[in-house]
Amino acid sequence: MQTNFLRLHTYLVAFLVIALLVTFSCVITFGTVKAGSQIDWLDCFAEGGIAMVTLTWLLTTLLARPKGKVTNLLFFGLTAMLISMLLDFLDEFFRFNGDNGWVSHLEAFPAFMGMILMSFAMYHWYKEQQILNNMLSKKERFYREHGLTDFISGLYRAEYMKQHIDNELLSLKLHQRALSVALIDIKDFSQFNGRHGTARGNCLLADIGQIILLNLRDTDLACRYAGDRFIVLMPNTNLNAAQEIIKQVAKMVAQHKQYTSENNYSTFSQVHWRCVEAYNGESNATLLKRLNDELNVQKALMA
Numbered sequence: 001m002q003t004n005f006l007r008l009h010t011y012l013v014a015f016l017v018i019a020l021l022v023t024f025s026c027v028i029t030f031g032t033v034k035a036g037s038q039i040d041w042l043d044c045f046a047e048g049g050i051a052m053v054t055l056t057w058l059l060t061t062l063l064a065r066p067k068g069k070v071t072n073l074l075f076f077g078l079t080a081m082l083i084s085m086l087l088d089f090l091d092e093f094f095r096f097n098g099d100n101g102w103v104s105h106l107e108a109f110p111a112f113m114g115m116i117l118m119s120f121a122m123y124h125w126y127k128e129q130q131i132l133n134n135m136l137s138k139k140e141r142f143y144r145e146h147g148l149t150d151f152i153s154g155l156y157r158a159e160y161m162k163q164h165i166d167n168e169l170l171s172l173k174l175h176q177r178a179l180s181v182a183l184i185d186i187k188d189f190s191q192f193n194g195r196h197g198t199a200r201g202n203c204l205l206a207d208i209g210q211i212i213l214l215n216l217r218d219t220d221l222a223c224r225y226a227g228d229r230f231i232v233l234m235p236n237t238n239l240n241a242a243q244e245i246i247k248q249v250a251k252m253v254a255q256h257k258q259y260t261s262e263n264n265y266s267t268f269s270q271v272h273w274r275c276v277e278a279y280n281g282e283s284n285a286t287l288l289k290r291l292n293d294e295l296n297v298q299k300a301l302m303a
Contacts, residue, residue: 009062012075016058023083024090030103031094044092051085058082070128073121080114131214150224152202153209161223161231165284168235172278179278180242182232183291184212184249185299187270189228200258208253208271215249239277246273272299 006013058078065071087107096104148160168179186192186208193201205228212222212230221233232249234242250271274295278287 008067009071009075012062012072016075016079019079019083020086023086026103027087027090027094030100031090031096034093034095039092044089047085047089047092051082051089054078054082054085070121070124073117073124077114077117077121080110080117082114084108084111084114134218153205153224153230155209155213155230156221156223158223158225158231161221161225161233162284162288164221164233165287168233169278169282169284169287171235172280176280177236178238180234180237180239180275181278181287181291182234182242182246182273182275183225183295184230184232184246185272185295186228187272204258207256207258211252211256212249215252216245220245239275242275242277246275249273272302274298 058075061071061074061078065074084107087103087110091104091107096102148156150157165181171177172179186204189201189204192204205224209222209224209230212232216222216232217234219235220237223231223233225231232246234245237245250273253271272295274291276287276291276294
């Protein structure tokens with residue numbers, strides 16, 4: 001854990017160490033040590049405790065979060081506040097006279113800048129949490145029964161999807177509403193599994209499952225169909241609209257990179273996909289067979 005943490009945030013940790021060294025150096029260079037009788041030990045304990053808590057928050061942020069804008073804003077905001085807390089603490093041990101009085105007056109400024117950065121961090125963290133909550137609501141839109149969920153991809157299983165296709169086909173028959181279904185197949189997944197191992201293959205399935213979810217609408221339903229295939233059910237959607245949605249999904253999958261603990265990454269460049277629009281009176285089995293047949297023809301043409 002410690003090694004991965006240092007590798008993930010190498011530059012931020014280096015910046016923190018340098019910032020602390022510069023702070024201590026400035027205080028020692030420009031300050032004069034106070035006599036023991038002039039030190040208020042109660043203030044030292046309180047201000048030192050605040051500095052230690054701030055440092056704990058900072059390190060916990062680096063341990064708990066991945067790289068990104070929110071992490072950077074939290075880090076620099078907390079670092080600025082830590083510098084202010086340290087200056088306030090060290091002010092109990094050092095006196096700054098004459099031309100060096102600016103060091104003592106400087107102690108509140110980093111905290112002010114840190115609070116501004118933290119405010120931006122809170123805003124972006126809120127936006128980030130909205131995305132995660134939206135993804136979770138899509139996964140739990142109909143049921144929360146664990147038996148209906150595929151534990152690898154985090155999506156619903158094929159049995160659950162077939163129930164909803166039956167419901168939507170009935171709605172199509174009764175209300176003449178459009179219904180489109182898409183089948184997504186991971187290109188060369190067996191070769192990926194053989195090259196990188198089953199564990200990495202399962203991680204890829206989970207990643208692609210989440211990418212699919214994030215690029216669908218609230219009314220759509222994504223399920224793991226079989227092996228490396230996913231099905232997307234799109235009620236009240238004609239074929240042209242469905243194709244645009246799945247084309248965007250395929251584009252986002254193409255940009256996905258899977259990193260290893262050594263900071264190497266493997267790219268996954270392509271998926272095969274096919275959309276069909278259901279016919280009025282068509283059965284579940286007929287619709288899925290037509291969808292599978294069209295995808296297999298497409299794969300054969302692209303081989």
